[in-house]
Amino acid sequence: MRPPIDTAVTSQVIVDHSSAVHHAAALARAAALAGGLGIAVAERTAVLTSELAGNLLRHAVGGAVYVQRLPQGGGLDVVAVDRGPGMAQPDRAMVDGFSTAGSLGSGMGAARRLADELALRTLPGVGTLICARFHAPGSTPPRSDIGLLCLPVRGEDECGDSAAVADAPGGRTVAVVDGLGHGAEAAEASAAAVAAFRAEPDRPLPDLLAAMDRALRASRGAAVGLLRLRPGTAEHCGIGNVRLLLVAHDGVRARAAGQPGVVGWNMPRPLPRTLPMPDECAAVLHSDGIATRWPDTATPFLLGLPPRLLAAALGHGHRSARDDATALVTGAARRSS
Structure with missing residues (x-):
């Protein structure tokens, strides 16, 4: 039986025209409803997405809005990214009535009120990134911060990549899956791997990969990267072209690549590797749809x-x-107090 396609795919809206503002708001509302956040949260999400997209249209260049359901469920991220001039006074921009363009200046103050969590970073001459996070009513926020972007190749509706997150007493386990190729068959392979992951995510990582390998025997196969975070450590195990980097503001602390092979076809014996992961580090797990040389030019x-x-x-x-x-x-797994 064909496994269900994972619906946690990112929606992207390039904001280069006024119609894009309405489109982004509609996508955000639909994603909130599909994620079970309810009508009230969905309306807040749409209003705030309209504000963020409108700011991109008025003030920025190279801007886009990304709408992403949280991989562990119970929430939604709306992220606005641009390559504009940046904010010279980001703290003042969060105050109602502040404006640099002669408008009412209510957008960022409204963002702070409407979102359950708001993260903003800006650098003059580089651009601005804003993430508004919405939680389902009554849900518990995740134990540590997590971000996901999962984009299909341009022109395709289905994404051959997928990702999953599972929290358990033994640590946080995450998976990134890259079905070979792209389109519907790659999406089916990716969904089958994620279904096997979710069945028993707290298994030892080599056993998890073996279960995925069995689940993908009738598919075109996939590359898979698995990561288990415990306080102070990151255990990695992977097959194929999904890459891991442990990063901090001062640079890349560690890198790991998957073993050569394909999950679902002639997979080698998985060999896990444990890396030290200080509290200040974040773990980045990405498919080869993200350029492998990005760390070479990464700034603090x-x-x-x-x-x-x-x-x-x-x-x-x-x-x-x-x-x-x-x-x-x-982020790193939190230590118990």
């Missing part, structure tokens, strides 16, 4: 972004036009 501003903004920045600035692209970023 980029590397110091919180996970929800870093994922969007990688997709916005380092995405291949010829492949599906996924970036999952998560």
Whole structure:
């Protein structure tokens, strides 16, 4: 039986025309309703998305809005990214009535009120990133910050990449899956791998990969990267071209690549590797739809972004036009007090 296609695919709206503002708001409202956030949250999401997209249209260049359901469920991120002039006074921009363009200046103050969480980073001459996060009523926010961008290749409706997150007493386990190729068959392979992951996500990582390998035998196969975070450590196990980087504001602390092979076809014996992960680090797990050379030009501003903004920045600035692209970023596992 064909596994269900994962619906947590990112919607992207390039904001280069007034109609894009309405389109982004409609997509955000639909995503909130589909994610079970309810009508009231969906309306807040639409209003705020309209504000963010309108600001991009008025003040920025190279801007886009990304709408992404949280991979662990229970929420939604709306991220606005641009390559504009940046905000010279970001703290003042969050106050109602402040404006640099002769408008009423209510947009960013409204954003702070409407969102359950708001993250903003800006650098003059580089641009601005804003993430508004909405939680389902009564849901518990995730234990540590996490960001995801999962974009289909341009021109395709289905994404051959997928991602999943599972929290358990033994640690946070994350998966990024890149079905071979793109389109419907790649999406089916990716969904089958995620279904196997979700069945028993707390297994040892080599056993998880073996379960995915069995589930993908009748598919075209996939590359898979798995990561398990515990306080102070990151255990990695992967097959194929999904890459791991541990980053902090001062640079890349560690890198790991998957073993050569294909999950679902002639997979080698998985070999896990444990890396030290200090509290100040974030883990970036991404498919090869994100350019592999992005760390070569990464600035402290980029590397110091919180996970929800870093994922969007990688997709916005380092995405291949010829492949599906996924970036999952998560903070270190929290130590018990």
